[in-house]
Amino acid sequence: MKHFIKLLSVSAFLFIYLLSGSLTSQAQVSLNFSNAPTLESGTALTQGAKYRFSNVAPGTDALVTLTTITANTQLITIDNNASSTARFQPTIYTTAPGAAVGYVRFDFQLVATGTTIPRAVPGVLISAQDIDGTSGTNREFIEFVGLTNTS
Secondary structure (H helix, E strand, O other), X not given: XXXXXXXXXXXXXXXXXXXXXXXXXXXXXXXXXXXXXXXXXXXXXXXXXXXXXXXXXXXXXXXXXXXXEOOOEXXXXXXXOOOOOOOOOOEEEEXXXXXXXXXXXXXXXXXXXXXXXXXXXXXXXXXXXXXXOOOOOOOOOOOOOOOEOOO
């Protein structure tokens, strides 16, 4: 008897475009999202909205754009600081039926503080935590793509 696993009904895509430097032989930098974001453009928590997180690293802000929010998916909060203020922790809810995939795509750009000038930050650390879903039928995953370097 074959068993099929429903892989995705709740999904959180994090497509991250970090303008970071080479990860070899350089100091490591952990981004810190503890400062409350400000809405730079668009309508809060909707596709197209752009947020600024100030001072995520010395002399560096993060511009976070919501480039995709699929049908049956809602971004509840851009950054939930309940468990750790330093982490980027969006809250996403989806009612995507059956094996349908619901997700939010976040694009990140590191810029010089207070500007839109791209900034290379060498050795940026990226990790994902608690992406195991909420039940036997709900699954989450994170995907990092398009990492580029401006230096």
